[in-house]
Amino acid sequence: MRGLLITLEGPEGAGKTTQALRLKAYLEARKIPVIHTREPGGTPIGDRIREILLDPQASEMSLRAEILLYAASRAQLVDQLIRPALKAGKTVICDRYVDSSIVYQAYGAEGDHEEVVEVNRMATGALVPDRTYLLDLPLEEGDRRLKERGNRKDRMELKEAAFHQRVREGFLKLAQKAPERFCVLDATEAPDQVFQRITGDLTKLQHGGSDLK
Ligand SMILES: Nc1ncnc2c1ncn2[C@@H]1O[C@H](COP(=O)(O)OP(=O)(O)OP(=O)(O)O)[C@@H](O)[C@H]1O
Numbered sequence: 001m002r003g004l005l006i007t008l009e010g011p012e013g014a015g016k017t018t019q020a021l022r023l024k025a026y027l028e029a030r031k032i033p034v035i036h037t038r039e040p041g042g043t044p045i046g047d048r049i050r051e052i053l054l055d056p057q058a059s060e061m062s063l064r065a066e067i068l069l070y071a072a073s074r075a076q077l078v079d080q081l082i083r084p085a086l087k088a089g090k091t092v093i094c095d096r097y098v099d100s101s102i103v104y105q106a107y108g109a110e111g112d113h114e115e116v117v118e119v120n121r122m123a124t125g126a127l128v129p130d131r132t133y134l135l136d137l138p139l140e141e142g143d144r145r146l147k148e149r150g151n152r153k154d155r156m157e158l159k160e161a162a163f164h165q166r167v168r169e170g171f172l173k174l175a176q177k178a179p180e181r182f183c184v185l186d187a188t189e190a191p192d193q194v195f196q197r198i199t200g201d202l203t204k205l206q207h208g209g210s211d212l213k
Pocket residue numbers: 010011012013014015016017018019145146148149187188189190191194
C-alpha cells in the first residue's frame with residue numbers, strides 16, 4: 001500500500017519544523033515507517049538550490065528564475081525521495097511543498113498564478129498531498145519567534161511586511177479552496193496543543209487499511 005504524503009505549510013516561524021519532527025517521532029513510536037524532509041532542499045541537489053534561493057546577496061534573482069528554482073528543487077525531491085518512499089509504503093512528512101510556491105511566488109510576489117501551478121504540476125508529476133496542515137500565525141508573532149531564534153534573515157524573510165501579509169492571506173485562501181485536503185491550525189497555541197490537534201486529525205484520516213489509527 002502506498003504511504004501518505006503529509007505536508008506542513010504556513011508563514012515564517014509558524015512552527016512547521018517543530019510539529020513535523022514531533023509527528024515523525026509519534027509515528028515511529030507506532031512502528032509506522034516515516035521520513036521527514038523539507039523544501040527547498042531535502043536532496044544534495046536541492047540543498048545546493050536552497051543555498052542560492054535563500055542567499056540574501058542574491059537580490060537580483062528574477063521571479064521566473066525563483067519559480068523555476070523552487071520547482072527544480074521540488075522535482076528532484078519528488079523523484080529521488082518522495083515517490084520512492086511512498087511506493088515503499090512510507091509516510092512522508094514534508095516541510096513545505098507546492099502550496100508554498102503558489103503562495104510565495106503567486107500571492108506574495110504577485111507572479112502568474114496559473115504559471116506557478118502549471119510549472120509545479122510538471123515538477124511533481126501532479127503528486128498532491130493527502131493532508132496539509134496549515135499553521136496560521138500573525139506576522140508579528142512569526143517575527144518575534146524568528147528574532148528569538150536569532151538566525152540571520154534569509155532572502156525571503158527579508159521581504160517587506162506587505163509581502164508576508166499576502167503570504168499569510170494566500171495560505172488561508174488556498175485552504176478555503178481545498179477544505180478536503182487542508183486542516184487549518186491556530187499556530188499561536190502552545191506546541192503541545194497544536195500537536196494534539198494534528199494527531200487528533202490524523203487518527204480520523206482513513207487510508208486504506210488505516211495504519212494510522
Ligand atoms: N506553538 C509555538 N509557540 C511558541 N513558539 C513556538 C511554537 N512552535 C515553535 N515555536 C518556536 O518558534 C521558532 C520557529 O519554529 P519552527 O522552526 O518550528 O518554525 P518553522 O515554521 O519551521 O520556521 P521557518 O518558517 O523559519 O522554517 C522556534 O524557536 C520554535 O521553538
